[in-house]
Amino acid sequence: MVLYPGTPTVERWKSQQLISFRNWSVEVELDYKHGEQGTLFAHGDQGGGYALYVLDGDLLFSHNGYGEMTNIGCGEIPEGRNKIVFTVTPPDFLHWDVDISLNGTAMASRKGLLALLAMAPFQGIDVGIDRKSPVNWEIYEKYRNFPYTGMLEAVRYLPGDLTDFAGSKWIDFLKEEGKRFE
Template sequence: MLPLDDRTPVELLAIQRPQFEPPRTRYLYYPDTAPVPEGVAVNIRGRSYKIIADVDMTKAAQGVLFAHGSRFGGHALFIKDNKLHYVYNFLGIKPEQVFVSGPLPEGKHALGMEFIWEKKGDHGESLGTTILYVDGKEAAKGPMRAQIGKFTLAGDGLCVGFDSGDNVSDLYQNPGRFTGGTIKGVAVDVSEEKYVDLDKEAQAAFATD
């Protein structure tokens, strides 16, 4: 019997499924809300993306700013030991891909990261460069690979201020709720624009609040 669909598993995982709303280039998310299902969350698979968190923090601040996925695959932006961390967990394979800033001063900050897509790997995964930013200035940089399948194949919805279900990273424990400050919101941008002047981007994203 001939196969009804001869596409490979990698090709099937990369298919863009129908969404409940038209795709956009910028998505805004807020704390104290329920996890956002992946069917209506921003799609970062196979593309460049930026995450920008507008935060007012003390030196005691710690916890999750943004998280999507689980220990079987996902990514998270969080504060630990007074430093900004971004972790990309590639299908639960160790070691985790970790990017860490220097110490953060208390006060208002635009904290974020950018993944610059460069090419496909041997198995269809995304290969590129990740840059961590604090107030628009580069804080860490290095190569990264990203999965093409959805995080919710074995994970959780998109969260701001905490991580539901399994924690994305071993560097914090669930729910990893953010304390010691306030999160005004988190923007995820999938446009092709350069990551320029992060402070102004964050302010513009949440100017209507």
């Protein structure tokens, strides 16, 4: 799914299907100039979510694990055209492993972040802004919805394969097992 600045918030259920119980990634293309900052993408709210920002020339990833904030500095962004790739690999039902690269170079990673499940994220995906209830309250207090001030070209959500523990993979099995007891 390709999203552009100014796109309305992607509906919550549709947003959830892009990330639930699967490997997934987000690609961000931007033409960065010194001094530009703001939200690149945000998915969620104060109850749980994740967001990627440009703040004071650096890339910042925020993960709100049901109110427990984790902020990961990803380093400086060079001027010019850049491609950021944010990748999530769930090693198990309850966790995410996150990798962030810039122009093909690994910038940050974190293992064991709380996976966002069921009712979190409760809000959909925003591009270039964090509308409504914010993912990162500290950023909201300082910058409000923190619109990106530069040239954000596109944000691509790339849902990957479902994990082995995805509930939808068990539907046929459960139907067959249920028939045995009819």
